[in-house]
Amino acid sequence: MNIKTLEFVGSFPSETACPDSTFPEYAFIGRSNVGKSSLINLITDRKEIAKVSSTPGKTQLINFFEVNESWHLVDLPGYGYAKVSKKNRAKFSKMIDHYLLSRKQLQCAFVLIDARIPLQEIDREFISKLGASGVPFVLVFTKIDGVKLGKLTDNLRDIKEKLLEEWTELPQTFITSSTKRKGREEILELISKLNKA
Numbered sequence: 001m002n003i004k005t006l007e008f009v010g011s012f013p014s015e016t017a018c019p020d021s022t023f024p025e026y027a028f029i030g031r032s033n034v035g036k037s038s039l040i041n042l043i044t045d046r047k048e049i050a051k052v053s054s055t056p057g058k059t060q061l062i063n064f065f066e067v068n069e070s071w072h073l074v075d076l077p078g079y080g081y082a083k084v085s086k087k088n089r090a091k092f093s094k095m096i097d098h099y100l101l102s103r104k105q106l107q108c109a110f111v112l113i114d115a116r117i118p119l120q121e122i123d124r125e126f127i128s129k130l131g132a133s134g135v136p137f138v139l140v141f142t143k144i145d146g147v148k149l150g151k152l153t154d155n156l157r158d159i160k161e162k163l164l165e166e167w168t169e170l171p172q173t174f175i176t177s178s179t180k181r182k183g184r185e186e187i188l189e190l191i192s193k194l195n196k197a
């Protein structure tokens with residue numbers, strides 16, 4: 001898929017405030033600092049559409065982008081940032097949950113997982129919640145350039161094994177590196193396929 005047009009629609013504080021549109025939505029979500037903004041910039045082929053932040057946990061709104069006048073890319077706030085107060089974390093978590101669990105337009109959530117480290121408990125819990133709620137999602141491993149191939153293979157195997165302790169099958173997975181521009185086509189291909197479905 002070519003990105004012919006890309007427009008920032010707006011930032012919204014809750015699911016109910018999000019645009020009342022029939023465009024299919026694709027949401028990107030992950031732990032703060034997982035590489036979400038960089039991946040969104042890679043996918044959209046824009047340098048700074050999503051702000052790559054040196055202050056993790058800053059984006060606390062739901063950002064909407066309209067792509068090719070036919071679908072919405074939704075940038076959800078990163079979860080689990082330790083420096084955000086407990087109260088605020090609970091508030092964002094509720095807002096994210098509400099969007100993911102009730103949004104009719106949502107076609108697929110792209111859940112970003114850092115490929116360089118073992119599966120974090122907060123990620124496992126998040127995936128567990130999505131799975132139990134029947135939210136359509138895929139897993140996107142990020143920053144694969146940041147780890148040697150052998151270690152990457154081990155990490156991915158361990159992460160999958162851990163998830164299979166709870167689930168009988170895994171969702172589709174993608175391996176990406178924004179630095180090496182890897183994984184863009186595959187993600188756009190899935191969006192393209194789902195848009196046609």
Ligand code: GDP
Pocket residue numbers: 030031032033034035036037038039051052053054056057078142143144145146176177178179180
């Ligand atoms: P976000 O908080 O999830 O939106 O993450 P950002 O996109 O702001 O990235 C967080 C940090 O990870 C920044 O220092 C980025 O430069 C770095 N980063 C993002 N993507 C990659 C990647 O593919 N490879 C490597 N090695 N670093 C990355």
